[in-house]
Amino acid sequence: MAEYDIALVGGGLTGVALAGLLKARGKSVVHFAPAMEKDYRTSALMMPTVEFLAQSGLCEDPDSLGYPLRQIRIIDATQRLLRSPEALFDSKEIGREQFGYNFPNADLLAHFQKVGEGKDGHIDQIDARVGLIERRDDLFVITDSHQQEHHARLLVGADGKKSMVRQHFGFAYDEEPFEQSALVCDFEFERSIGDCSIEFHYENGPFTLVPAHNNKINLVWLDRHKVLNDTMGLSDEKFEQLLAEKAHHLFGHAKLLSKRFVFPLTNIHMRTAGKDGVVLVGEAAHAFPPIGAQGLNLGLRDVESFIEALDEVAPAGTPISASAARKISDRYAAKRTADLIKTSGFVDGLFKSLLSDFLPAQALRLSGLWALKTMQPLRKLAFKIGMGR
Numbered sequence: 001m002a003e004y005d006i007a008l009v010g011g012g013l014t015g016v017a018l019a020g021l022l023k024a025r026g027k028s029v030v031h032f033a034p035a036m037e038k039d040y041r042t043s044a045l046m047m048p049t050v051e052f053l054a055q056s057g058l059c060e061d062p063d064s065l066g067y068p069l070r071q072i073r074i075i076d077a078t079q080r081l082l083r084s085p086e087a088l089f090d091s092k093e094i095g096r097e098q099f100g101y102n103f104p105n106a107d108l109l110a111h112f113q114k115v116g117e118g119k120d121g122h123i124d125q126i127d128a129r130v131g132l133i134e135r136r137d138d139l140f141v142i143t144d145s146h147q148q149e150h151h152a153r154l155l156v157g158a159d160g161k162k163s164m165v166r167q168h169f170g171f172a173y174d175e176e177p178f179e180q181s182a183l184v185c186d187f188e189f190e191r192s193i194g195d196c197s198i199e200f201h202y203e204n205g206p207f208t209l210v211p212a213h214n215n216k217i218n219l220v221w222l223d224r225h226k227v228l229n230d231t232m233g234l235s236d237e238k239f240e241q242l243l244a245e246k247a248h249h250l251f252g253h254a255k256l257l258s259k260r261f262v263f264p265l266t267n268i269h270m271r272t273a274g275k276d277g278v279v280l281v282g283e284a285a286h287a288f289p290p291i292g293a294q295g296l297n298l299g300l301r302d303v304e305s306f307i308e309a310l311d312e313v314a315p316a317g318t319p320i321s322a323s324a325a326r327k328i329s330d331r332y333a334a335k336r337t338a339d340l341i342k343t344s345g346f347v348d349g350l351f352k353s354l355l356s357d358f359l360p361a362q363a364l365r366l367s368g369l370w371a372l373k374t375m376q377p378l379r380k381l382a383f384k385i386g387m388g389r
């Protein structure tokens with residue numbers, strides 16, 4: 001039976017990005033990527049991530065694919081006693097043309113799928129789920145849902161929030177489900193929102209308008225499950241009225257352009273995302289609510305770090321031995337820990353402060369936003385953390 005360098009589990013954006021880069025490095029890979037339904041969401045990716053995509057060949061021409069995000073406007077739409085001032089952030093403040101781009105996930109995936117084409121490595125794509133993983137001496141023995149067995153020396157779990165790889169190999173993590181879900185859809189307003197992402201902060205979560213091509217707006221609305229489920233039952237007309245209302249009628253009437261989808265939200269935090277020849281990337285290693293556009297940005301930084309660790313230990317053309325596999329997983333874990341702690345802490349703190357009814361927390365958030373509005377050094381620090389560097 002063939003022995004692969006790497007078994008990669010998961011055909012989401014992080015798994016597919018990694019598969020192409022591994023093939024480009026001449027590795028032999030078995031990639032378990034069961035067919036998925038089309039992902040209609042979009043992802044705001046910050047410039048450091050976009051630069052990585054361009055350099056690595058994952059997306060060489062971001063302008064052709066994404067919509068530039070040049071401004072971020074935050075409006076406190078709560079009825080709370082202490083309300084924050086409106087804040088506007090412009091990418092020019094940090095000497096950039098844009099903070100990042102808003103990409104359709106399906107287009108990103110199609111680009112990522114092309115990266116390995118014509119490269120030296122070897123990938124066997126398996127359109128089946130992994131059913132069982134065992135460790136036999138130095139090999140991972142993986143049985144797929146068609147009862148086929150595959151052998152590899154390094155195992156990568158890119159298998160999402162409910163990661164089987166994470167569970168099976170006993171990675172320590174904390175998981176916290178939320179009362180909130182996220183509703184996403186595409187629509188347009190009578191008047192354009194330009195290239196500004198606008199967040200209306202409500203008591204139960206932000207209602208965020210992200211600009212896209214052709215005046216389209218991608219909505220990411222966080223609210224309690226029940227509120228969103230009730231909203232799903234509204235007619236298109238009633239829903240369009242609600243969209244205009246939630247945006248304070250600033251941009252005129254709304255016209256719905258897509259179906260509506262609801263995603264449940266969970267927090268998953270861990271510190272060590274690699275050990276003993278096994279690594280976790282993307283939501284297998286971390287998950288949080290979609291605020292501040294961090295999830296896929298962090299997932300693609302996982303991909304970048306994994307490739308760095310691989311290049312250090314087993315450069316292009318070198319097969320991966322079992323001891324090299326352990327070294328790679330350890331190096332990867334060491335590279336990721338600080339970023340995992342920092343980004344999870346940032347999103348968690350932000351989300352909980354947005355939702356808090358506790359008066360001192362509101363005061364803290366208010367003073368924080370005032371400080372962000374007025375103090376240049378603090379604004380710069382916030383930009384740095386938000387951009388993921």
Ligand SMILES: Cc1cc2nc3c(=O)[nH]c(=O)nc-3n(C[C@H](O)[C@H](O)[C@H](O)COP(=O)(O)OP(=O)(O)OC[C@H]3O[C@@H](n4cnc5c(N)ncnc54)[C@H](O)[C@@H]3O)c2cc1C
Binds near residue numbers: 158220284290
């Ligand atoms: C509403 C919403 C908006 C978002 N917006 C942004 C944004 O603007 N910016 C940003 O950076 N992030 C954003 N995110 C986060 C981003 O979407 C995720 O971080 C990203 O999609 C995760 O990709 P992944 O490849 O890690 O996981 P997934 O996309 O979950 O992929 C995991 C894959 O593994 C497969 N799998 C699972 N188990 C097995 C198995 N046993 N065998 C084989 N395959 C298996 C699944 O079928 C799936 O294809 C958003 C998230 C949500 C919910």
